[in-house]
Amino acid sequence: MKKISILFTYIMISLYGLNASAQLKMPQSSSLQTLIQEFGLGKVTVSYSRPNIKGRSLEKDLIPFGEVWRTGANDATVITFTDAVTLEGNTVLPGEYALFTIPGKDEWTIILNKETKQWGSYQYKQAADVLRFKVKPIKLTERLETFNINFSDVMPSSANLDLSWENTRITIKMTTDVDSKVMANIDAAMKSEKPPFYPAAIYYFENGKDLKKALEWINIAEAGDQKAPWFKYQKARIQLKIGDKSGAAQTARAGIEAAKVLNNAEYIRLNEKILTQASQ
Numbered sequence: 577m578k579k580i581s582i583l584f585t586y587i588m589i590s591l592y593g594l595n596a597s598a599q600l601k602m603p604q605s606s607s608l609q610t611l612i613q614e615f616g617l618g619k620v621t622v623s624y625s626r627p628n629i630k631g632r633s634l635e636k637d638l639i640p641f642g643e644v645w646r647t648g649a650n651d652a653t654v655i656t657f658t659d660a661v662t663l664e665g666n667t668v669l670p671g672e673y674a675l676f677t678i679p680g681k682d683e684w685t686i687i688l689n690k691e692t693k694q695w696g697s698y699q700y701k702q703a704a705d706v707l708r709f710k711v712k713p714i715k716l717t718e719r720l721e722t723f724n725i726n727f728s729d730v731m732p733s734s735a736n737l738d739l740s741w742e743n744t745r746i747t748i749k750m751t752t753d754v755d756s757k758v759m760a761n762i763d764a765a766m767k768s769e770k771p772p773f774y775p776a777a778i779y780y781f782e783n784g785k786d787l788k789k790a791l792e793w794i795n796i797a798e799a800g801d802q803k804a805p806w807f808k809y810q811k812a813r814i815q816l817k818i819g820d821k822s823g824a825a826q827t828a829r830a831g832i833e834a835a836k837v838l839n840n841a842e843y844i845r846l847n848e849k850i851l852t853q854a855s856q
Contacts, residue, residue, distance in 0.1 A: 606649035613727045615735055616752035618659030622675070622737075624648035626723045634742040639679045644687070646696045647677045647739065648723060654692045661752045663688075663737075664709050673706060677739070677746070683710045684746050714745040755783065773797040778810055787818050805835035805843035812850040825854035 606625040613620045627649040632638055639645055647653040652674040661668050663686070674692045678685035688707040689700065723741040730736075733754040739746040762776045774797040780790035791814050798807040808831030815824035831847035 604650075608650075609725075611725065611727070613730065613735070615661070615727075615730070615750070616659055616733055616754045617757055618657065618670070618752070620658075620661070620727070620735075620737075620750070621656040622653065622725050624653035624675075624725055625650040628723075629719075629721050629742055634744065635679075635681075639741075641679050641681065643678065644697045644700050645677050645679055647675050648725075650695070652676065652689075652692065652694050652697065652700075653725070655688070659752060661750050663707070664711065664749055666707050666709055668707060676700060679713075681713075683712055685710050686746075686748060711746055711748060714747060716740065716743045716745055719743055774807065774810070777814070781810070781814050781817065787814060790814050791818065803834055803837065805831045805838065805840060805847060808834060809843055809846050809850065812847065812854070816850060816854055821854045825851055828854060 604625070606627045608623070608625050610621065610623045613622075625648045627638065629638070635641055653676075654672060655675045656672045657668060657670050659670055668688065672692050673688040673690065674694065676687040676689055676697055678687070686707075686709055687705055690704045690706055691699070691701065694700070720740050720742060724739075726738050726740075728736045728738050728747075734749070734751045737748040737750055739748075758779060762772075762779065765772050766776065773793040777790045777793035777797065780786060780793070791811070794807065794811045794814055798804070798811055801807060808827050812824045812827040812831060815821075815827060828847040828851040832844055832851070835841075835843035835847060
């Protein structure tokens with residue numbers, strides 16, 4: 577009976593300990609962050625943990641220069657692409673990858689690896705690499721306490737992926753093919769029952785396509801709603817780019833009057849700007 581009693585007491589203590597651990601909540605020393613960035617017609621997602629300097633040295637204490645680093649803390653950093661992209665000119669297919677790096681004073685090696693489910697880089701295997709390339713580090717004037725991954729200079733078909741910590745930044749240039757996909761989408765949509773004349777005209781105008789076709793489409797869109805100052809503004813922009821200053825001025829004046837009826841200050845200002853440019 578005494579042995580049973582001791583065993584029972586041990587089990588109860590163990591269960592209490594497990595229960596107490598389950599209920600205890602504390603902030604992680606390296607907080608988890610997930611970034612989702614729309615890019616091209618898809619998305620790029622990065623999930624990583626963010627260590628802090630805490631008075632230590634980046635090179636001496638925190639990052640193993642010359643060795644594979646998890647690019648963060650805790651689990652390996654994971655980056656996901658829904659569409660094909662290029663990183664520094666290297667094609668990457670849609671998928672989920674572990675983002676490893678090999679830091680150095682003069683250059684860093686960036687690694688995409690197929691094994692995303694791993695703690696740190698302790699089980700890293702080069703055989704599972706999908707891509708390796710090198711980039712030059714940039715020295716920062718400000719000091720960053722917390723490791724940071726972010727996107728900068730985000731355009732429809734290009735963006736930067738920045739890794740920053742202490743006084744160092746690594747910038748990875750990303751591009752993606754948008755134009756061919758959008759053009760194919762426009763071609764298909766124009767065969768539908770409700771062709772998207774307005775957005776298609778704007779895309780043609782802003783991306784150096786056939787301006788006569790853009791004007792044809794914006795005229796159809798404008799005919800569907802003569803009171804919309806935004807149609808007239810876009811039409812005036814196209815006319816101005818074609819070289820029809822007289823037509824652009826006339827359309828802009830009509831756009832100003834339509835905007836006044838709607839009490840829309842923004843399109844009064846935008847059409848006035850076109851009118852000024854057409855007068856020069």
